[in-house]
Amino acid sequence: MDKLFLIGGTDSIGVPYTKDNKTNTGFFEQIENFLSNRFEVTTFNFFHMSTYNTNSFILECLKKNYSLAEIKVQQNQMLRKCKYSGVYPYLELPKNFLNFYKIQEQDYTIKIKEQLINNKNVIFLYSAGVNDFLKYNKSSLFKMFSPRNIKNNLKELDTILENCFQDIYKNISYIHKLNKDCKIYLVGLFYPTNLKYIRKRLKFPIDSFNDKLKNMCKNYKNVYFIENSNLSKGDFCNIDFHPNSKGHKKIYENFLKAYEK
DSSP: OOEEEEEEEESGGGOOOOTTOTTOOOHHHHHHHHHTTTSEEEEEEOOOSOTTOSHHHHHHHHHHTOBHHHHHHHHHHHHHHHHTSTHHHHHTOOGGGTTOSOOOGGGGTOBHHHHHHHOSSEEEEEEOSHHHHHHHHTOOHHHHTSTTTTTGGGTTHHHHHHHHHHHHHHHHHHHHHHOTTOEEEEEOOOOOSSOHHHHHHHHHHHHHHHHHHHHHHHHSTTEEEEOOTTOOGGGBOTTOSSBOHHHHHHHHHHHHHHHTO
16 A cells, blocks of 8 residues: 555644534544545544644644654643633633544654655645735734634735745645655635634635635645535534534545545
8 A cells, every 4th residue: 555644734623622523523533434445554643733834834734844743742732722822712622632633652753744745645735825914914813813803804805815825835845845745735715614704804805815825726736625615604613713524524525525536
């Protein structure tokens, strides 16, 4: 069986923590299970709960050749930070999820840059953009999307998108410099939460972001788009921006459509 290195990161979209998700299985884990039927899979999951996980963080991970153990330390730190902050009840983060990222002995030897260079088959599930939007807008997620702020915070959309995509272009070029055959799947954004005003207000910026991702796929070899516009209000819990178990299943199924084209 051929070997495959599966990378996923970097924002919190891939963190399967919602209370309805009893097995804590997200789209990354479902994709891993699917690929394990075809390959001997080694994974590097660096999705986690931090607004610092921007496109710049992806480049940092690659250049510093972080180990999976180093990433898991950061993931667990952020989970604990969520627990003891005002965000914790807002996100409804279950206490039993705090030990989700358990460090295994082999995690110290799995280093992202080395694996990316040395593996013939590599798939990179690339999810970043929302945190960049917050960084360039100098705002927090909850402040930015409050009813009275959301319209004003979208006024600089074109400039923010341009800054964000410069970072994405830089990362893709660097990834393909390390391994030109790496298949990069760009995780398309979706309209989040089950709140009508947020979904309505975010439709235009999300569509604009996704259109740029789609155009990027046309200009690069081995770069593909995962279309997630089919996620509905029922794929989220309350006002949480992160997908619930149904939402993760849809993203997994949307990956399959892109993968099997």
